[in-house]
Amino acid sequence: MDKLIDYFLQFGDLNRQQINLILKKATPITLKKHAYFSEAGKVPAFVGFVLEGVFRFCYYNNQGEEITHYFVDEGNFVVDNEKFESQIAAAEYVQAVTDCQLLAFSKKDWDDISNTIVGFEMIKAQVVKKCLSLAVERRSPLIAEDATTRYLSFLTNFPNLVNRIPLSYIASYLGITQQSLSRIRKGIR
Structure with missing residues (x-):
């Protein structure tokens, strides 16, 4: 309260x-x-x-x-x-x-x-x-951003969410497929 x-x-x-x-x-x-x-x-x-x-x-x-x-x-x-x-x-x-x-x-x-x-x-x-x-x-x-930049922006804007919500929701929010999101995540680790 x-x-x-x-x-x-x-x-x-x-x-x-x-x-x-x-x-x-x-x-x-x-x-x-x-x-x-x-x-x-x-x-x-x-x-x-x-x-x-x-x-x-x-x-x-x-x-x-x-x-x-x-x-x-x-x-x-x-x-x-x-x-x-x-x-x-x-x-x-x-x-x-x-x-x-x-x-x-x-x-x-x-x-x-x-x-x-x-x-x-x-x-x-x-x-x-x-x-x-x-x-x-x-x-x-x-x-206006490419998919990788959109994902990095997501991490900046929602830093506490990435491990709390399904990747399918994140991919949908970013306007990409879940497979593309998986590739992006592997590429930035």
């Missing part, structure tokens, strides 16, 4: 009463590996702060191939924010890659916090901005 409050305090001040309200609204959730936090075709029910574990954002392309396009690990929020805030069906899946522990907020509780705590909308805006900036920072360089 302290990690969540410390995260919010990066973006604004909260008094003890406000912190207690946030903690009261937070629901601890445990998800097993492969469970979905949010599914394509369904309205995202929660925004969550990851205490333990790794999530991936993925979708199926028009050939039916599963594409991983982002990872979220400890100390970060996991949500399809646009769909959650608008309460419309998501176009992608948010899946637990490992067993996960998080603090989740329903849409009602998230809105109650915003409506009760003066300035929380600004804190939320800063949280969203940080999440989006991190996503762009981690994804943008991948577009």
Whole structure:
């Protein structure tokens, strides 16, 4: 719980009463590996702060191939924010890659916090901005790089994930086959 409050305090001040309200609204959730936090075709029910574990954002392309396009690990929020805030069906899946522990907020509780705590909308805006900036920072360089450089960038951006998630997810994220990833990994050892 302290990690969540410390995260919010990066973006604004909260008094003890406000912190207690946030903690009261937070629901601890445990998800097993492969469970979905949010599914394509369904309205995202929660925004969550990851205490333990790794999530991936993925979708199926028009050939039916599963594409991983982002990872979220400890100390970060996991949500399809646009769909959650608008309460419309998501176009992608948010899946637990490992067993996960998080603090989740329903849409009602998230809105109650915003409506009760003066300035929380600004804190939320800063949280969203940080999440989006991190996503762009981690994804943008991948577009113009060769496969080896993309893998090295992955290692830089997600240093704690390489031994925690399946290579098939990493290969999908990098836009290469698992066999190509194996060759790259052998070549840089």
